[in-house]
Every structure is written in C-alpha cells, then in structure tokens.
C-alpha cells in the first residue's frame with residue numbers, strides 16, 4: 001500500500017498514519033519528523049531547516065525532495081509506505097511522481113484528504129502536546145495522557161512544539177491554503193483522491209480510513 005495523507009497541519013494525519021503503519025507493518029514517513037530529528041541532532045539539514053520551520057514556512061522543495069528520495073531508496077518501503085506531510089507543494093508532488101516512475105515500482109494507490117474546519121484545527125494545534133522521545137501525540141483536552149505532562153508510552157516529559165504557538169499556527173494555515181491545498185485538485189484530477197471527515201473521534205476516523213484503503217493491494 002502506497003498512501004499519501006493530505007490535510008492541514010494538526011488535522012490528525014500523524015496519529016492515524018502511525019496507527020495504520022503499525023497495523024500494516026509499513027513505514028510512516030513524516031518529513032516534519034525527519035526535519036525535527038535533524039534539528040535535535042544539530043545536523044546541517046537541521047541547521048538549514050530550523051528558521052523556516054520556526055516561522056511556520058515550508059522548507060525549500062529541493063531539500064525535502066532530497067529527504068524523500070533518500071528515504072524511499074531504503075528497503076523497508078518495498079511493501080509500501082504512508083507519506084505524512086509530503087508532498088506539500090505541486091512541485092513536490094511532481095517530483096514524487098517522477099521518482100516512483102523512475103523506480104519502476106508503481107505509483108501511489110490513494111491520497112486521503114483529511115477535512116476539518118479551520119476553527120477545529122486551531123483548537124487541535126494549540127492543545128497538542130508531543131513526546132520528544134517516541135513522537136506520541138496527545139491533546140490537553142481530547143486525548144490527555146494518563147499522568148499530566150508525561151508520555152503514556154515512555155514516560156518522557158511532553159512538550160509543545162514551537163510551531164504550535166498561536167502566531168506560527170496562523171502562518172502555517174496560510175501556507176497550507178496557498179501552497180498545499182492545490183494538491184487536492186492535483187490528485188483529484190488523477191483519480192486518486194479520497195475524502196475523509198477528520199472531525200469525528202479518533203477511533204472512528206481510523207475505522208473510516210481503513211475502509212477507504214481496504215481494497216488497496218499489499219506490495
């Protein structure tokens with residue numbers, strides 16, 4: 001199964017991708033996660049990406065396309081993968097099409113577009129807390145950890161991402177509208193788009209996501 005999860009930041013793509021990837025035994029590939037890890041480790045990639053991310057802007061296309069090219073060349077994606085947060089521009093989508101064509105391994109099966117109103121997204125992003133160690137995601141009201149401020153899975157202290165602060169949230173939503181939402185038409189025109197109501201409770205979104213991709217071949 002080769003899947004792209006599309007949708008505004010904070011709409012729940014990461015949570016659902018993590019669950020589906022675990023169930024199917026395929027990698028969840030999150031460019032945001034790869035970039036945050038590079039920042040944490042202070043690598044040249046991290047140093048290059050940091051200021052873009054902190055301002056809520058996109059990291060330049062050539063940088064993220066390079067990340068995906070490297071990541072997809074690894075053998076763990078041979079049976080499929082879930083892309084979460086990539087592509088985010090039409091240029092990235094075109095580069096991905098070319099990469100998959102050149103690899104000869106076949107194209108994307110489905111692109112699932114997570115839909116939710118802006119107000120809901122703002123509330124989710126501002127209440128989101130993440131585990132810096134195992135990347136688990138919580139929400140202070142809708143999905144709180146058992147012990148306040150601590151990750152249920154590994155016990156680490158939860159953090160609020162710097163780009164989940166109010167000013168940056170507004171910038172990220174604008175970037176999404178201007179640069180990423182054109183991908184909805186891009187994939188609709190190619191017959192790959194499936195719409196998903198992302199406002200439902202987490203378990204029900206997951207059931208709907210599974211049924212949308214049920215017919216997808218395992219590769």
Ligand code: AMP
Pocket residue numbers: 009010031032033035052053054056057058059060061064084085086087088089092163172
């Ligand atoms: P995310 O965790 O997907 O919300 O991504 C966090 C931030 O990483 C974004 O706001 C961008 O600054 C950067 N980023 C992640 N994926 C991409 C991408 N495909 N293209 C450009 N920038 C990205």
